[in-house]
Amino acid sequence: MERLQRIRPKRKVYAVDLFCGAGGLTHGLERAGIDVRLGVDIDPACEYPYTVNNRAKFLLKSVEDLEARDIEKAFRKNGIRLLAGCAPCQTFSTYNQKATPEDGRWWLLLQFSRLVREISPELVTMENVPRLKEQDVFKEFLEALDVAEYYVFHDVVNCEDYGVPQHRQRLVLLASRLGPIRLLSPSEFGAERTTVRDCIAHLPPLEAGEVHEDDPLHQASALSPVNMKRIRASRQGGTWRDWKETLVANCHKKRTGRTYPSVYGRMCWDEPAPTITTQFYGFGNGRFGHPEQNRAISLREGAILQSFPRDYVFVPPGKPIYKKSVGRLIGNAVPVRLAEAIGSSILEHVASCVRRRRRTKAGVRAHA
Template sequence: MEERPSAIDLFCGAGGLTQGLQNAGFEVHWAIDSDAAAVETYRRNHGSHVVEDDIRETDPAIDGPDIEPGVLDLVAGGPPCPSFSTIGRAKLGSLKNRSTENDDRNILYRDFLRYVDYFEPAAFIMENVTGLLSDTAVVETDTIQQSLPTVSASTGEPVGKETPVPEIILEEIDALGYHADWEVVDAADYGVPQHRERVFFIGVREGDTFPDVKRWKTHREPKNERERKISVRSTPGAFKESSQTTFSTDPAVPPFTRGDTARRPYVTVADAIMDLPPVSPGGEMPPSEATEYTLPPVSPYQEWLRDIPEGEDWDEQPLQNHSCRWHNHLDLSIYKLLGHGVGWNIGDVSQEIQPYRDDVFPDKYKKQNPSKPASTILAHIQKDGHMFIHPTEARSLTVREAARLQSFRDSYWFPESRTNAYRLVGNAVPPRLAHAVGHAVREEVLK
């Protein structure tokens, strides 16, 4: 049996990146995160090799995994950089005596690079938000050793050269002896039922082949209305074809083939969630929570998500994390007004129906379109669900629906606390996207 390449996962969160790497054939030996709920979720799904600790206070030689430098194949992770995110800027800007400039989380990538420097892996993958690409930082000189801002004694303001953050990161990577570049990829292009653009910094040893993740795309924009309709799994006699459905024999999660031109249409919201039982804020009929499936999987993607063990029937599996949050009558009335895929910025509607001050957080209402991939699932879903309204029911998405749109299978456990579960789902790397990036690195670098 071929030995699986080795990896560790820094800032592992709920384990989406680990799940994708495992699907790509990696064995993840160690993971770390400072969030207790994330560590519990990771441990429940992946095992006890995860550590709860603040990476800034760790020494990879002492606190890291028992792996000799130069042996590890891959270091992977997504250091949180909220000040590089538009959402992050809004949040930090609304906090008293705090700004993006003094938020130390925007240099956590250096702790990631500390582990790369110590373990000397064959390659590394660092994921982040695309807002990082347009950000800048003040540096004293062009030398990497002095790239942190210095402060004026008279004004207290940073002084020096304003430099694009990606340039700073690439220079620091180069100083470690790695060749690196970044790519912006959309999760929908790799079979995730969600448009989610993320930037991946991928580094390899100097002289090694550099992977091109975009050559491994499996999905594309639909060519016509027929391709936009829900793809129904072709179980003989199980379903009848109608004007609303299109039968498909394509695999739900096609294999990654470099340069594949026969890409499938995007996986849609309907493909992902419309088989789940209805739930309602009122909790009568439908109930507020469903713990059992009432329909078999309809689409091939739903069948893959169900992850039904061989020999068991679809109705023998428990349904997890599918409960509806409470909504007031104002929210429900607005939800009913919106058509599929329609969104309103809070400031665009009259003051009488605005739930927030539009000068603090530029929130919006958005009903998901069943015939398209979802909009980006954000951790903000833990606060409210206005941006993530169900296509046909007057409510926001459940944790399980959000997890499916992130490509987590139904067997993946999330905490019973909806607040924690929503946050973990929104912050996660979609496993299917991580699978694609990990597969590209394994095939183009490690072989």
């Protein structure tokens, strides 16, 4: 299918981004042509990257304490309002096997639902992990949208199909009071599959523990002597099962550890990266070894694999960069390219509604 020709609606779409993090969703929506007015998050570390890289303002506040008026004053009059919300996904992730409804984050989606009910925006979007689809809290969210008379689309999508250079499945929801809505297909969006090589092969080489002088975010974690031996013994797409017995960790020699091969591995140049988690900067935390250099990928490389632009900044100049903090911001972000596909789908939806109304009016005049 050919890429759709973009038609800008006369009424502009204005958005507020709840749980905005470092701005992955906002940046993608802005690239698509949506005017994001405000981002809301409880984490102070999000404010600098969010405001420096995007045009929107930032509000440091828990969504639980957020009131409708906090959001309504951010929207412009006579515009089409979009409320976006990507509640923290750790609670529902397959990596978190101990999560229960007693975790307060479990119910943040219902706070998002509350704000949708109080504000009644024309458009709503949400992105999260696929496992959320199985939970009662998501079913309650869908029921609330149905009661409020929204048309709803939701599906689990492969981010790599939309040009994100990693294997990452996400649940995407779009809802509209204007008419039926859906996510554009990858071909309609104009996506092309990208690989690790496409995205990070051009970056300057690094040693483990080194920080590049021109880009402080292009820094790699140091490796212990045994981990240096391990990464030298690793091949692209391989596992610790390829090593000599003396290099295998004791935990993997046990019966319970033999079924976890997806750690201590190198990425493949000509494949998408594995899912970028909040701990992607550690060689032992997943298959996060550089394809050929003896180190884990750098913070900058992780950001690029999340489809952030090369010049996206996360820490003020001259301030220390803490890998745990920046890794969390990058790993928790909505991939920018997926966000752009969501934004393009929303604008195409609004434009199609405009075209439909024009045809209806023309038909009425023809029969008058």
